Amino acid sequence: MQDVTTEKKEFTPTIVAFCCNWCSYAGADLAGSSRLTYPANVKIIRVPCSCRVNPMFVLKAFQQGADGVILCGCHPGDCHYVTGNYYTRRRMALLYSFLNYMGIEKERTRVEWVSAAEGARFAAVMNDFVKQVTDLGENKRLTDLRVKEGE
Amino acid sequence: MQRIGVFICWCGSNIAATVDVEKVAEVIKNEPGVVFSTNYQYMCSENGQQLIKQAIKEHNLTGIVIGACSPRMHEATFRKAAEAAGLNPYMVEVANIREHCSWIHKDMEEATEKAVILVRTAIAKVKLNAPLTAGESPVIKRALVIGGGIAGIQAALDIADAGFEVDIVEKNSTIGGRMAQIDKTFPTLDCSACILTPKMVDCAQHEKIDILSYSEIEEVKGFVGNFSVKIRRKARYVDETKCTGCKLCMEKCPSKKGLNEFNMNLNTRTAIHIPFAQAIPNVAVIDASQCLKMKTGKCGICQKFCDVGAIDFEQKDTFIDRQYGAIVVATGFKPIDLDNFNEYGYHDNKDVVTSLELERLMNAAGPTNGVLLRPSDGKHPKVITFIQCVGSRDTSGCGKPYCSKICCMYTAKHAMLIREKYPDTEVHVFYIDVRTPGKNYDEFFRRAVEQYGVDYIKGMVGKVYNENGKLMVQGSNLIDNEQITIESDLVVLAAAIEPEPSVRKIATLLTTSIDTNNFLTESHAKLCPVESPTAGVFLAGVCQGPKDILETVSQASACAAKVIGLLVKDKLKSNPCVAMPDEMMCNGCSQCANVCAYGAISYVDKEFRLGGGKTEVRRVASVNPAVCQGCGACTVTCPSGAMDLKGFSSKQIMSEVEAICKM
Ligand SMILES: Cc1cc2nc3c(=O)[nH]c(=O)nc-3n(C[C@H](O)[C@H](O)[C@H](O)COP(=O)(O)OP(=O)(O)OC[C@H]3O[C@@H](n4cnc5c(N)ncnc54)[C@H](O)[C@@H]3O)c2cc1C
Ligand code: SF4
Ligand code: SF4
Numbered sequence: 001m002q003d004v005t006t007e008k009k010e011f012t013p014t015i016v017a018f019c020c021n022w023c024s025y026a027g028a029d030l031a032g033s034s035r036l037t038y039p040a041n042v043k044i045i046r047v048p049c050s051c052r053v054n055p056m057f058v059l060k061a062f063q064q065g066a067d068g069v070i071l072c073g074c075h076p077g078d079c080h081y082v083t084g085n086y087y088t089r090r091r092m093a094l095l096y097s098f099l100n101y102m103g104i105e106k107e108r109t110r111v112e113w114v115s116a117a118e119g120a121r122f123a124a125v126m127n128d129f130v131k132q133v134t135d136l137g138e139n140k141r142l143t144d145l146r147v148k149e150g151e
Numbered sequence: 152m153q154r155i156g157v158f159i160c161w162c163g164s165n166i167a168a169t170v171d172v173e174k175v176a177e178v179i180k181n182e183p184g185v186v187f188s189t190n191y192q193y194m195c196s197e198n199g200q201q202l203i204k205q206a207i208k209e210h211n212l213t214g215i216v217i218g219a220c221s222p223r224m225h226e227a228t229f230r231k232a233a234e235a236a237g238l239n240p241y242m243v244e245v246a247n248i249r250e251h252c253s254w255i256h257k258d259m260e261e262a263t264e265k266a267v268i269l270v271r272t273a274i275a276k277v278k279l280n281a282p283l284t285a286g287e288s289p290v291i292k293r294a295l296v297i298g299g300g301i302a303g304i305q306a307a308l309d310i311a312d313a314g315f316e317v318d319i320v321e322k323n324s325t326i327g328g329r330m331a332q333i334d335k336t337f338p339t340l341d342c343s344a345c346i347l348t349p350k351m352v353d354c355a356q357h358e359k360i361d362i363l364s365y366s367e368i369e370e371v372k373g374f375v376g377n378f379s380v381k382i383r384r385k386a387r388y389v390d391e392t393k394c395t396g397c398k399l400c401m402e403k404c405p406s407k408k409g410l411n412e413f414n415m416n417l418n419t420r421t422a423i424h425i426p427f428a429q430a431i432p433n434v435a436v437i438d439a440s441q442c443l444k445m446k447t448g449k450c451g452i453c454q455k456f457c458d459v460g461a462i463d464f465e466q467k468d469t470f471i472d473r474q475y476g477a478i479v480v481a482t483g484f485k486p487i488d489l490d491n492f493n494e495y496g497y498h499d500n501k502d503v504v505t506s507l508e509l510e511r512l513m514n515a516a517g518p519t520n521g522v523l524l525r526p527s528d529g530k531h532p533k534v535i536t537f538i539q540c541v542g543s544r545d546t547s548g549c550g551k552p553y554c555s556k557i558c559c560m561y562t563a564k565h566a567m568l569i570r571e572k573y574p575d576t577e578v579h580v581f582y583i584d585v586r587t588p589g590k591n592y593d594e595f596f597r598r599a600v601e602q603y604g605v606d607y608i609k610g611m612v613g614k615v616y617n618e619n620g621k622l623m624v625q626g627s628n629l630i631d632n633e634q635i636t637i638e639s640d641l642v643v644l645a646a647a648i649e650p651e652p653s654v655r656k657i658a659t660l661l662t663t664s665i666d667t668n669n670f671l672t673e674s675h676a677k678l679c680p681v682e683s684p685t686a687g688v689f690l691a692g693v694c695q696g697p698k699d700i701l702e703t704v705s706q707a708s709a710c711a712a713k714v715i716g717l718l719v720k721d722k723l724k725s726n727p728c729v730a731m732p733d734e735m736m737c738n739g740c741s742q743c744a745n746v747c748a749y750g751a752i753s754y755v756d757k758e759f760r761l762g763g764g765k766t767e768v769r770r771v772a773s774v775n776p777a778v779c780q781g782c783g784a785c786t787v788t789c790p791s792g793a794m795d796l797k798g799f800s801s802k803q804i805m806s807e808v809e810a811i812c813k814m
Contacts, residue, residue: 016808016811016812021223022684025221026223028250029221029223029247029250029251031250031255032221032249032251032254032255033250033254035255036255037255037256037257038255040252040256040262040265043265043269043272043811044251045808045811046247047783047799048728048781048783048796048799049783049784051746051783051784051787052786052787052796052799052804053787053804054786054787054804055787056801056805057804057805057808060809061808061812064808064809064812064813065812065813066808066811066812074664075667078664078665078666078672080664080684081662081748081780081782082659082662083784084748084782084783084784087746087784087787091787115667116672117666117672123255
């Protein structure tokens with residue numbers, strides 16, 4: 001993206017956030033309408049429920065050069081689809097150990113429960129996660145070299 | 152080849168002030184597949200929509216991306232516009248460049264860069280969108296109201312008056328709810344029963360309303376327009392069709408020690424009873440835990456005296472199944488337990504009562520026949536101290552963090568009524584803040600102070616203890632900055648209110664959500680306050696948040712309007728973004744059905760051609776699109792990757808991931 005990007009200054013991680021349409025996506029909307037800031041490198045993908053997120057998507061993100069992936073769903077017990085977030089929790093627990101096995105720091109992924117009413121929490125979680133990933137530095141383990149070729 | 156059109160909205164200055172909208176539209180022109188890109192002040196406006204429609208036709212667009220506010224806001228608007236121009240409404244994607252971009256970033260360059268990426272991500276997705284058609288399902292023209300308090304009563308009456316059948320399912324033996332327990336009502340001080348009971352009678356007499364009292368919801372299946380509900384009719388041991396409400400049984404029943412719940416356990420009642428004189432239905436119920444016949448086998452006196460032979464000790468719970476198009480939840484509230492608040496001595500002193508208990512102590516049909524006497528010795532209390540916010544606005548974790556909203560008003564009411572009836576009584580009120588917004592509300596409170604001389608003390612109470620038969624209320628007076636102790640005869644606690652606990656079960660059955668305080672969550676805090684996030688389920692009364700009667704009734708009528716709006720429709724459009732298996736890949740393993748919370752997946756045997764004239768019969772998954780809610784749980788569970796979700800397919804999400812990561 002030569003036209004808008006200025007040359008690389010300090011490291012700003014690329015972060016993909018999967019947000020459930022019913023809670024955290026709305027929480028992010030609330031953060032927006034409350035004008036609460038968090039870094040621009042967080043980009044949100046809307047999913048109907050956190051349980052729609054296939055661990056493959058997370059791996060794909062890392063492979064494509066993401067430095068951190070965060071998954072946000074409804075609080076346990078509050079899933080719009082009754083039990084979706086429980087599946088998410090279990091699947092992500094498995095994914096953590098898999099990432100560990102592959103040598104990707106566990107701190108690069110996170111699951112957070114953020115309700116539609118928690119705009120402030122959404123911003124706080126994002127700020128915190130971005131800081132955490134920035135501290136870890138660039139994700140080199142799973143980068144598909146073809147992706148970064150252009151640099 | 153897809154022909155994509157991109158429309159970047161300024162949202163006045165909401166987006167344009169931090170995102171260089173012209174530049175975004177310009178940069179996006181070079182994206183592969185994009186044949187048209189523009190920007191406009193208000194895309195959602197009539198002119199903006201016209202612009203979209205025109206571009207779709209002129210440029211023969213196969214998909215469009217709108218860079219604007221949250222899709223939760225205007226996705227539906229843009230889909231309609233697309234449809235009007237002949238484009239499938241599901242060939243539309245919205246890039247959220249307001250809530251997720253312009254509003255949270257300050258730096259124009261940074262925000263513009265992000266907006267470009269967000270729009271590219273939406274383009275990547277829309278290229279993989281497929282036209283979808285919403286299915287249609289019929290609407291059952293009958294509504295269910297859960298809870299027969301004033302909220303449920305009002306909603307039922309309004310819906311029934313519009314000509315639709317309504318069932319009220321009430322867990323108690325009578326409808327009426329908390330309002331039936333209240334003596335007089337603020338801000339007008341009219342008698343609660345006098346305004347409530349006519350409405351209860353209207354319900355009973357309405358040909359469209361069926362009251363299922365002493366009943367609870369057991370199971371809910373289906374979806375908006377087509378719910379199927381299993382109702383448990385609890386055994387009341389009295390035949391509802393025969394009992395005439397003569398109360399002869401109540402006179403004769405020898406078991407008189409059961410606590411009277413209606414009077415907040417301040418006195419006792421017989422095992423067979425009708426909670427209060429105006430109960431609807433006016434039918435007795437036997438409390439099995441108190442009934443001698445049921446406990447020991449000896450007695451049966453009521454049966455002997457009942458002229459119509461209504462008593463039936465053999466009665467069992469029965470279940471009925473009913474179908475509904477819409478459901479109203481109106482399960483109300485209860486005052487909190489005061490176990491965490493030992494400092495007020497509620498459990499140790501009979502003369503420390505809650506406000507709801509005071510309502511019964513002041514009510515003509517209450518345990519003292521309306522004469523205010525203290526519970527310990529039946530004497531007239533001369534000094535009464537009220538304590539506000541007991542467990543409300545409490546962030547310590549002992550109580551509730553929210554304001555219960557009604558206590559300031561009812562305490563002013565109690566203080567005034569007492570001073571009016573017993574002018575020699577001294578009334579003190581400890582308060583943190585007095586909050587009385589509302590028409591004629593502040594005037595009402597001021598009357599208590601100015602006209603009735605109620606002593607309002609700003610400050611918290613540290614403790615209440617008994618000294619020589621007097622209740623000592625020790626607190627601070629923040630205005631005079633001193634510690635004070637008031638010797639009182641009666642202490643009244645304005646206990647916080649919380650949702651009726653069974654609401655958790657109801658929420659689970661209805662797959663709708665509740666907040667951290669157990670209040671049911673509305674679909675949008677401001678714009679959809681009576682809709683739950685689950686289509687076809689509506690919320691009325693205190694189950695959604697603290698309210699007084701006026702607000703409860705307004706909300707109930709609003710609910711009814713929504714229900715009527717739904718029931719007048721003959722057919723509903725269903726969400727086409729549902730799961731669909733690739734039958735060639737599915738091996739019928741059953742994993743997907745196990746995770747589906749809605750039972751949308753079944754398995755069918757299908758014949759497949761293998762080539763060479765051979766065929767094979769295999770078991771494959773089949774999703775019922777009317778039942779699937781589109782959560783996607785099954786898609787991730789499927790080990791063969793056969794299950795996918797329309798509108799949120801794996802390919803689409805992967806392409807979004809790619810677009811975000813590609814720099
Ligand atoms: C001490 C006190 C004084 C008050 N004074 C006033 C006043 O003067 N003026 C005023 O405007 N407001 C007053 N209020 C507020 C008023 O009581 C409420 O606004 C009103 O009762 C709310 O009605 P509702 O129908 O939402 O709930 P409720 O009255 O609680 O009714 C809920 C009904 O649903 C039933 N139910 C619950 N769960 C289930 C279930 N799972 N299945 C089936 N049925 C179920 C309950 O049995 C009940 O009948 C006072 C409140 C208190 C506590
Ligand atoms: S049988 Fe039970 S309800 Fe009837 S009179 Fe005896 S104790 Fe009362
Ligand atoms: S998407 Fe959700 S609701 Fe639909 S079939 Fe799959 S698991 Fe069931």
